[in-house]
Amino acid sequence: MIxxxxxxxxxxxxxxxxxxxxxxxxxLLDMTGTKYGCGIAQCGACTVHMDGTPIRSCxxxxxxxxxxxxxxxxxxxxxxxxPIQQAWLEHxxxxxxxxxxxxxxxxxxxxxxxxxxxxxxxxxxxxxNICRCGTYPRxxxxxxxxxxxxxxxxxxFSLAKNAGEKx
Amino acid sequence: MIELFQQAADNASIKQTxxxxxxxxxKLTGMTTSGFVLGSMLSVSLPAWAHGNAxxxxxxTLNLFVTIETNxxxxxxxxxxxxxxxxxxxxxxxxxxxxxxxxxxxxxxQGLANEAYGSQNTDGSRSIRNFYAKMREMGxxxxxxxxxxAAEQWAVPIADVYADDSFVINKNxxxxxxxxxxxxxxxxxxxxxxxxxxxxxxxxxxxxxKPIQIIDLPDMVxxxxxxxxxxxxxxxxxxxxxxxxxxxxxxxxxxxxxAMKTGGVVDVYKMPEQPTPVVFNPANxxxxxxxxxxxxxxxxxxxxxxxxxxxxxxxxxAEYLAQLNQRIVGKGKTIRQGGDAxxxxxxxxxxxxxxxxxxxxxxxxxxxxxxxAVFKDGKCEVWACTQTPQNTQQNVAAALGIAKENVTVNxxxxxxxxxxxxxxxxxxxxxxxxxxxxxPVKVIWSREDDIRQGYYHSISSQYFEAGLTADNMxxxxxxxxxxxxISWTFDxxxxxxxxxxxxxxxxxxxxxxxxxxxxxHKAPAHIRIGxxxxxxxxxxxxxxxxxxxxxAHAARVPTQKMWHQLLGDDRLVNPKDQGFEYGNYGETLExxxxxxxxxxxxxxxxxxxxxxDKPTANGEAWGISAHRSFVSYVAVATKVRVKDNKVTVxxxxxxxxxxxxxxxxxxxxxxxxxxxxxxxxxxMGEITVKEGAVEQSNYNDYQVLRxxxxxxxxxxxxxxxxxxxxxxxxxxxxxxxxxxxxIFHACGKRIRDxxxxxxxxx
Numbered sequence: 001m002i003x004x005x006x007x008x009x010x011x012x013x014x015x016x017x018x019x020x021x022x023x024x025x026x027x028l029l030d031m032t033g034t035k036y037g038c039g040i041a042q043c044g045a046c047t048v049h050m051d052g053t054p055i056r057s058c059x060x061x062x063x064x065x066x067x068x069x070x071x072x073x074x075x076x077x078x079x080x081x082x083p084i085q086q087a088w089l090e091h092x093x094x095x096x097x098x099x100x101x102x103x104x105x106x107x108x109x110x111x112x113x114x115x116x117x118x119x120x121x122x123x124x125x126x127x128x129n130i131c132r133c134g135t136y137p138r139x140x141x142x143x144x145x146x147x148x149x150x151x152x153x154x155x156x157f158s159l160a161k162n163a164g165e166k167x
Numbered sequence: 168m169i170e171l172f173q174q175a176a177d178n179a180s181i182k183q184t185x186x187x188x189x190x191x192x193x194k195l196t197g198m199t200t201s202g203f204v205l206g207s208m209l210s211v212s213l214p215a216w217a218h219g220n221a222x223x224x225x226x227x228t229l230n231l232f233v234t235i236e237t238n239x240x241x242x243x244x245x246x247x248x249x250x251x252x253x254x255x256x257x258x259x260x261x262x263x264x265x266x267x268x269x270x271x272x273x274x275x276x277q278g279l280a281n282e283a284y285g286s287q288n289t290d291g292s293r294s295i296r297n298f299y300a301k302m303r304e305m306g307x308x309x310x311x312x313x314x315x316x317a318a319e320q321w322a323v324p325i326a327d328v329y330a331d332d333s334f335v336i337n338k339n340x341x342x343x344x345x346x347x348x349x350x351x352x353x354x355x356x357x358x359x360x361x362x363x364x365x366x367x368x369x370x371x372x373x374x375x376x377k378p379i380q381i382i383d384l385p386d387m388v389x390x391x392x393x394x395x396x397x398x399x400x401x402x403x404x405x406x407x408x409x410x411x412x413x414x415x416x417x418x419x420x421x422x423x424x425x426a427m428k429t430g431g432v433v434d435v436y437k438m439p440e441q442p443t444p445v446v447f448n449p450a451n452x453x454x455x456x457x458x459x460x461x462x463x464x465x466x467x468x469x470x471x472x473x474x475x476x477x478x479x480x481x482x483x484x485a486e487y488l489a490q491l492n493q494r495i496v497g498k499g500k501t502i503r504q505g506g507d508a509x510x511x512x513x514x515x516x517x518x519x520x521x522x523x524x525x526x527x528x529x530x531x532x533x534x535x536x537x538x539x540a541v542f543k544d545g546k547c548e549v550w551a552c553t554q555t556p557q558n559t560q561q562n563v564a565a566a567l568g569i570a571k572e573n574v575t576v577n578x579x580x581x582x583x584x585x586x587x588x589x590x591x592x593x594x595x596x597x598x599x600x601x602x603x604x605x606x607p608v609k610v611i612w613s614r615e616d617d618i619r620q621g622y623y624h625s626i627s628s629q630y631f632e633a634g635l636t637a638d639n640m641x642x643x644x645x646x647x648x649x650x651x652x653i654s655w656t657f658d659x660x661x662x663x664x665x666x667x668x669x670x671x672x673x674x675x676x677x678x679x680x681x682x683x684x685x686x687x688h689k690a691p692a693h694i695r696i697g698x699x700x701x702x703x704x705x706x707x708x709x710x711x712x713x714x715x716x717x718x719a720h721a722a723r724v725p726t727q728k729m730w731h732q733l734l735g736d737d738r739l740v741n742p743k744d745q746g747f748e749y750g751n752y753g754e755t756l757e758x759x760x761x762x763x764x765x766x767x768x769x770x771x772x773x774x775x776x777x778x779x780d781k782p783t784a785n786g787e788a789w790g791i792s793a794h795r796s797f798v799s800y801v802a803v804a805t806k807v808r809v810k811d812n813k814v815t816v817x818x819x820x821x822x823x824x825x826x827x828x829x830x831x832x833x834x835x836x837x838x839x840x841x842x843x844x845x846x847x848x849x850x851m852g853e854i855t856v857k858e859g860a861v862e863q864s865n866y867n868d869y870q871v872l873r874x875x876x877x878x879x880x881x882x883x884x885x886x887x888x889x890x891x892x893x894x895x896x897x898x899x900x901x902x903x904x905x906x907x908x909x910i911f912h913a914c915g916k917r918i919r920d921x922x923x924x925x926x927x928x929x
Contacts, residue, residue, distance in 0.1 A: 016430055019461045027405065027459035032397035033390020035582070036460075037533050038614045042866040045533060073390030085388040092380050095836055096251030097387035098394055098533040098582025123875035130866060132533045132583045133251045134843030135836070136877035 007075035044129030095133035253833035265306025280556035292893025378832030395552025431462025444659030499686035515634025534582020622697020651692035672707030679735030712792030712904025790909025797893025845902025
């Protein structure tokens with residue numbers, strides 16, 4: 001039995017201690033927001049936070065998370081009010097959406113450690129998150145907007161900006 | 168042409184849509200107490216099972232595209248699969264516009280597999296192209312019925328009322344009545360004849376042509392979006408399957424006991440032997456069934472399968488490509504001819520020759536394939552991230568030996584697809600295991616499974632030869648291509664490119680050259696070949712776009728000028744005039760001609776707007792290319808820096824003419840995605856095969872572009888009122904040649920064999 005904190009709630013999981021956190025989340029706890037993409041920490045789709053630091057849950061055995069604080073995409077506001085979520089809405093970032101939980105968790109962690117990242121810092125922090133649809137330019141723009149904390153309230157859901165088009 | 172492959176794979180081809188009688192229409196749409204249901208005029212008779220399977224649209228009887236509930240909710244069906252192109256937003260945009268419903272009232276319902284919708288094969292960049300007119304008709308029909316219902320209530324002529332924002336309004340009295348209040352009376356109105364419908368004019372569009380946010384966006388940023396991998400059913404088991412590394416090899420033995428000893432494993436099952444041709448049948452293999460994914464994957468490691476022989480066990484991609492390159496320099500089978508290219512070549516002052524190659528590629532969508540199935544009382548229900556629900560339905564039924572009517576296919580969101588999820592193999596696996604266990608089973612493909620068990624983009628060699636006159640005009644042109652055909656996957660016999668594949672940027676070459684010969688060579692297949700985003704346009708556009716640049720260099724003119732010279736005067740090209748049976752993406756040349764004016768226009772547009780004709784810093788340069796595919800026109804300008812043997816892509820600009828655009832923001836996002844998809848394959852995409860087996864396994868050795876390699880991307884959309892063309896694929900083909908041309912102009916190194924990382928650090 002492994003105990004840890006998941007999205008601010010204490011939790012116990014009865015499973016093989018070698019089982020990666022990803023599969024405990026998805027298969028045992030029915031929290032499917034965290035995605036499987038590679039299983040070898042190459043793509044970042046499974047990114048969650050452990051004590052505030054982004055980790056790849058697909059290679060993190062349950063044994064190593066005992067007593068830790070884990071935050072998943074479900075731990076962000078369900079009304080999408082986090083500045084990163086708001087910026088994602090404003091830029092209409094996702095295409096298929098599959099990698100976006102991981103992208104968002106990496107971006108949230110970046111802004112928590114570096115509130116004003118430049119291009120190099122964004123590249124560095126997001127380098128481990130693959131998007132096969134090609135949303136990188138919008139992710140970068142969204143992170144910069146979130147950092148500026150602009151227009152994070154009253155987002156108009158009806159019409160997107162012409163994201164991706166240069167001013 | 169993709170649909171031709173689909174049909175080859177199906178025992179029964181997807182039925183064409185037809186009109187139905189009014190009696191059938193009423194029967195299949197149904198009238199309910201909770202509101203009125205508008206069915207499609209295009210439907211064929213609806214199978215009986217569908218009527219009982221309408222839970223996904225609330226309490227109403229299953230309808231085809233529009234349902235209006237008495238609480239004001241307007242359900243609009245999207246019958247095409249969402250894989251990132253935004254179709255679950257674009258299709259409803261079209262219907263909602265003509266329907267005059269407020270966007271906030273629209274609820275999008277994902278259509279089950281159902282022939283009544285017409286083709287649901289989400290491929291070939293054709294969802295909007297094939298359904299734009301029909302979706303407008305669906306919206307206009309519903310609106311007219313609502314207007315009629317209101318007019319009857321007020322006892323005024325229908326001409327005195329109009330619909331707007333979920334209400335019908337009396338022009339004279341300004342009285343309003345909501346769609347919700349009209350739902351029931353409208354259900355008693357006779358649907359109008361399609362030719363009596365009045366459509367909006369472009370200036371009145373509220374949604375068509377507007378950058379509406381994708382409807383799944385809130386779910387995608389909160390982790391609530393459900394993909395194929397996410398489907399969870401009560402009491403569900405998880406399966407992981409070890410499949411043959413070489414096509415055709417069979418399981419000779421395996422250690423069931425060892426796998427069963429793994430904690431959490433509940434069963435081990437040898438999959439049925441895969442028939443030949445392979446089609447979409449699951450590969451030979453052994454499934455490990457467990458209480459969770461991790462346990463299944465651990466049990467699989469203990470299987471110790473001994474694999475049998477295969478006729479493909481000696482396939483070596485490097486040797487094979489060398490053979491193609493040898494073959495391609497000789498005269499091949501002519502598929503299109505004009506004048507006498509060989510005689511003219513002899514009279515040329517200068518001859519330019521080049522061979523271009525593209526390796527095998529794999530789709531590698533972020534979500535590996537996954538499907539969940541339950542089998543009960545002779546019926547099967549499947550949930551899958553499939554591009555082709557109808558084909559999945561047919562294949563699952565055939566594999567289970569039950570009638571197609573007894574298979575329900577639910578389409579989840581697709582975590583990327585790019586053609587991989589057109590194949591029913593993973594859904595068939597889930598269905599077979601559900602039947603075997605009697606429990607719900609989810610089959611999870613690992614990334615390694617996805618990379619090694621693909622339907623690959625074909626390995627290819629292209630030979631180009633042109634003769635220049637003394638004044639540097641091209642007077643002779645010979646082009647050849649050789650690659651294993653997708654058709655082999657379906658017939659196990661084809662050993663040369665098909666007309667369908669040659670219609671993808673080869674037999675439809677648009678240049679105005681008097682003496683032309685287009686030829687092919689044989690190339691037998693040894694691994695499963697499939698379609699990857701833009702298919703054979705990848706290799707054909709790479710070769711053609713590179714060769715134009717090489718000719719420009721030889722003739723000492725700008726590449727843009729060489730394109731103009733080769734394309735000649737504004738004209739419509741008909742490859743049939745020179746003997747080639749051109750497919751034109753399933754469209755007639757009357758509706759969608761090959762228009763050189765539109766191709767020149769996107770090229771000029773991107774050059775002017777990007778500044779690709781302006782001087783650059785030392786070590787930096789632009790490359791350009793253009794291509795027509797999926798009846799749309801795209802040109803790309805790419806700027807690179809080459810320094811210390813490293814290529815950095817600085818900027819990419821693309822101009823697209825796709826005719827009428829429904830959602831310009833999703834066209835932009837598709838262009839952005841196409842640039843990055845094209846860069847991935849050009850810079851680093853390569854699947855190699857040794858001893859019949861794919862050598863790569865995951866994103867560590869099949870690399871794709873990451874953020875730090877992603878350039879600034881700008882998209883220009885040509886304003887057009889032409890019929891909508893394709894969008895998902897046409898952006899990809901011109902990317903690779905624009906990149907390698909830029910590299911050449913930056914440092915003088917011409918890359919003719921992709922990927923670029925064989926020559927440079929990327």
